[in-house]
Amino acid sequence: MKIRVGHLYPDYLNIYADRGNIAVLTRRAAWRGHELDVRGLSIGDAMDPAAHDLLYVGGGQDREQALIAHDIAAKRDGIIAAAEAGTAILAVCGGYQLLGRSYRDFHGADLPGVGLFPLETVAGERRMIGDVLLECELDAGVRRPLAGFENHAGRTHLDDGAEPLGRVVAGFGNDGESGYEGCRVGRAVGTYLHGPLLPRNPWFADWVLAQALAHATGRDPEPLEPLADELEAEAHRISARRAETRGGRY
Numbered sequence: 075m076k077i078r079v080g081h082l083y084p085d086y087l088n089i090y091a092d093r094g095n096i097a098v099l100t101r102r103a104a105w106r107g108h109e110l111d112v113r114g115l116s117i118g119d120a121m122d123p124a125a126h127d128l129l130y131v132g133g134g135q136d137r138e139q140a141l142i143a144h145d146i147a148a149k150r151d152g153i154i155a156a157a158e159a160g161t162a163i164l165a166v167c168g169g170y171q172l173l174g175r176s177y178r179d180f181h182g183a184d185l186p187g188v189g190l191f192p193l194e195t196v197a198g199e200r201r202m203i204g205d206v207l208l209e210c211e212l213d214a215g216v217r218r219p220l221a222g223f224e225n226h227a228g229r230t231h232l233d234d235g236a237e238p239l240g241r242v243v244a245g246f247g248n249d250g251e252s253g254y255e256g257c258r259v260g261r262a263v264g265t266y267l268h269g270p271l272l273p274r275n276p277w278f279a280d281w282v283l284a285q286a287l288a289h290a291t292g293r294d295p296e297p298l299e300p301l302a303d304e305l306e307a308e309a310h311r312i313s314a315r316r317a318e319t320r321g322g323r324y
């Protein structure tokens with residue numbers, strides 16, 4: 075099966091080598107006989123809501139976010155229509171913030187957002203930095219851990235009733251107070267976790283792939299054939315242990 079991926083702003087949003095997530099998806103898809111067809115989508119490119127099975131956007135500093143914010147806001151209708159039609163979406167940090175309604179940076183400048191995720195982000199004085207461990211329940215009754223690294227000044231406030239990606243076990247998460255991290259709307263997930271996120275969380279990489287495949291086939295998401303994942307499990311253990319021993323303070 076060919077899985078069509080739109081990588082938004084690969085030339086602007088790639089802090090902490092977030093494009094490594096695409097490399098993980100490509101290999102894990104290939105090991106199951108699927109091919110990822112990855113296209114960059116940048117400033118001025120048209121956003122066809124039917125053209126992708128997965129949209130991916132990485133993280134970046136305020137400066138890079140400011141450079142692309144008006145363009146991503148102009149792609150708003152296309153991105154929301156894609157999500158409503160079941161396209162999988164993964165957005166990390168700066169990209170996560172811009173898929174919310176708005177981002178107010180440290181200088182008080184307001185950047186427009188896409189409004190896919192029901193949240194707003196306002197930068198605070200101190201950055202929230204360090205290893206993070208979450209507990210997620212993306213499939214009802216199945217709780218799984220996610221480990222990663224966060225570095226953000228933005229405090230993200232979810233609307234009442236919004237679904238977070240997970241509960242913070244260690245680290246700051248969305249705002250350092252709510253105990254929640256990230257946001258999920260259907261097959262769209264936003265998170266502060268870099269690292270990159272997917273090499274050390276193989277179950278989550280496969281969850282994202284399964285959502286993208288579901289869009290490609292028009293069927294419900296199905297579990298993918300298991301892989302050995304020994305190195306990935308070790309990377310996860312080390313990352314989770316670092317988060318557990320860091321404490322959750324500034």
Ligand code: GLN
Nearest residue numbers: 133134136167168227228
């Ligand atoms: N500029 C944003 C913040 O600091 C996002 C940073 C990032 O993507 N790491 O809140």
